[in-house]
Amino acid sequence: MNQKLGLRLLGEVMRWSDEQARDEFRWLRLMSRFRYDSYEDFRAGVRFLERLSVWLQQFEPTDREIAYQFIKSRLVYIGPSEMQLLVGRMYPEVVEQRLLQAVSSTLGIPPYSVWKTPAAVNGLAALRRKSLFMALSDGARIDEFRRSNVGLLSNEQIVVATQLDGSKWKDLLKELRKDQGSKATFEEVYLIDDFVASGTTLLRYDEEDKSWKGKLVKFRGTLEEATRALDGETVIANNARIHIHHYVASAYAESMIESRVRKMRASAPNTEWLDRVTFSFGYILPADLPLTKDSPEPFRTLVEKYYDPSLENRHSAVSGVDSMMFGYKECGLPVVFEHNTPNNSLPLLWAETAGVSAPVRNVRNSAGFDVGPLAGTR
Numbered sequence: 001m002n003q004k005l006g007l008r009l010l011g012e013v014m015r016w017s018d019e020q021a022r023d024e025f026r027w028l029r030l031m032s033r034f035r036y037d038s039y040e041d042f043r044a045g046v047r048f049l050e051r052l053s054v055w056l057q058q059f060e061p062t063d064r065e066i067a068y069q070f071i072k073s074r075l076v077y078i079g080p081s082e083m084q085l086l087v088g089r090m091y092p093e094v095v096e097q098r099l100l101q102a103v104s105s106t107l108g109i110p111p112y113s114v115w116k117t118p119a120a121v122n123g124l125a126a127l128r129r130k131s132l133f134m135a136l137s138d139g140a141r142i143d144e145f146r147r148s149n150v151g152l153l154s155n156e157q158i159v160v161a162t163q164l165d166g167s168k169w170k171d172l173l174k175e176l177r178k179d180q181g182s183k184a185t186f187e188e189v190y191l192i193d194d195f196v197a198s199g200t201t202l203l204r205y206d207e208e209d210k211s212w213k214g215k216l217v218k219f220r221g222t223l224e225e226a227t228r229a230l231d232g233e234t235v236i237a238n239n240a241r242i243h244i245h246h247y248v249a250s251a252y253a254e255s256m257i258e259s260r261v262r263k264m265r266a267s268a269p270n271t272e273w274l275d276r277v278t279f280s281f282g283y284i285l286p287a288d289l290p291l292t293k294d295s296p297e298p299f300r301t302l303v304e305k306y307y308d309p310s311l312e313n314r315h316s317a318v319s320g321v322d323s324m325m326f327g328y329k330e331c332g333l334p335v336v337f338e339h340n341t342p343n344n345s346l347p348l349l350w351a352e353t354a355g356v357s358a359p360v361r362n363v364r365n366s367a368g369f370d371v372g373p374l375a376g377t378r
Contacts, residue, residue, distance in 0.1 A: 006049030013056050014064055027072070028052075038079050040339045063302055067348075070299040070334070075349075076289065078248060079338045083194070086247040086282040087144045091152065094245055094280050095190065099127050102188075102241075129179055131188035132172070132236065133158045136202075136215050139194035139339065141247070154179070162191065162219050166229030173235050185237040191219060195337065196246045196253040196281075197344035198329040200319050203260045212264050216244070220273065242277045250331060250344070251287035254279075290332035291346060293325075303346060308353045324351075 007028065011021040028049060036048035052071070056064050097111075103123045104111040114120040133153070135142040138160075146158050156175035159168070177184050196202060203214040219242075226235050246253075257279055265274045291300055303325060311324040319329035324347055326332040331344035341350035 006047070006053065010049060010053045010056070013053050014068060015061070035077055035079060038338055039077075039336070041341075059302065059306070063305070066298045066302060070297070070302075074291075074297075074299070074334045076285070076333075076335045077338075078335065083141060083247065083338065084144060087141045088148045089282060090145065090192070090245060090247070091149050094243075094282075095131070098241075098243065099124055099131070099188070103127060126180060127187060128152065129154065129157065130176065130184060130186055131157060131190065132186040133190045133192060134162045135160050136162060136191050136193035136244075139337075140192040141194065142192065145192065157186075162215070162222055164222070164226070166226070169226040169229055169235050173230070173233070185234050185240075187237050187240050189236060189240055189242045191215075191242065191244045193244075193246050195248045195342060196257070197250040197331045197333060197342060198319060199253045199257045199260065200329065202244070202257060203264065204318070205260070205263070212268055216261075216277070240276065242273075243280065244277065245280045245282070247282040248285065248337075249281040249283070250285050250290070250333060252290075252331065254281060254284050285333070285335065289334070291326065291334060292330070292332050295332075303348060306348060308347075308351065310353050311347055311351055 007021075007025050010028070011025070014024075016024060032048045039048065042048075042051070056067055059067050100111045100114050103120050104114055106123065107117070107120055109117060109120060114124060131153075133142070133145065140160075142158060142160050146153070146155065154175070156172060159172070164172075173185075176186065193202075201215060203212065203216045205211075206213050223236055227233070261274055261277060265271045291297060291303065293300070293304075307325045309323075312322050316322060316324050316328060321329050323330070324343075327345050327347060328343045333342070333345045334349065335342065335345050336349060343350065
């Protein structure tokens, strides 16, 4: 569908006057061209204007202006350029600052003196090579991270997952010791992911099993498996610092993650390793961004009116909140990434259901952000 036809269809759906249509078309052309058409999960030949028109038609005519204004004024779209910036900023703003602090602390000098002290410069280079970078998910942009740091980091210290087999661990250790000596181990570990909204995938307490679960717990198990695969040889030092970095986080996740770590440290055995775990975020979404059941905004009524309970399942129940009306764990985020729409966002932005219990049948995803249902727990 060409842009002119798409705009005309949208004007008919919204029943705009000629004057209002001209004003809205100006904004829509700009946002489509420079922002929303970059969404990667559009189907072949589909772009934002077409999807927006289809999405708006699922609402009753009296509700369409509310839905449109919400997309226009409240939707947060984190596109390719923003993600590339966040990936590029991670090393200079997070990693190097931590390495400088570690080296300066070891030598007893201020961080700003590292660059003028030969021993410190050498120590920084060695510690940089003894740092291991691992992706917590396929959203970690680990390929972009590698390209952003060519000349600083070696390909042999950047891996695309945390679940590695024994041969991969052997290769990592072999290459490290070629560069840093026969006894070298990794002293810094960076676990990277794109987004965290509720933090349950990273760390949560399972009431049914009475145990802590999540990617952080699995990673600890992975280290134990690596030691067994290498016949007891250590790949990651016992006192290694573990840094978990998310490019984007909700304000809720920032406050809850460290709280859960403290609870696990106090309630579970053999958790002294958690004292070496730290967290960082490239960008934290504003605390007042989410739409909640108490929000005065008109769009909240549409969230309730068009909700389909068929979205609720055992995966949503893991969060402790069965309802998906405001997204997974009621995070209520109006957020879309260029590669997907997380299920912590409002379901009206991503859900695909038959609409059996909703006012409108055959509901098909958001304002053009065409992805499958339950795109991943964050």
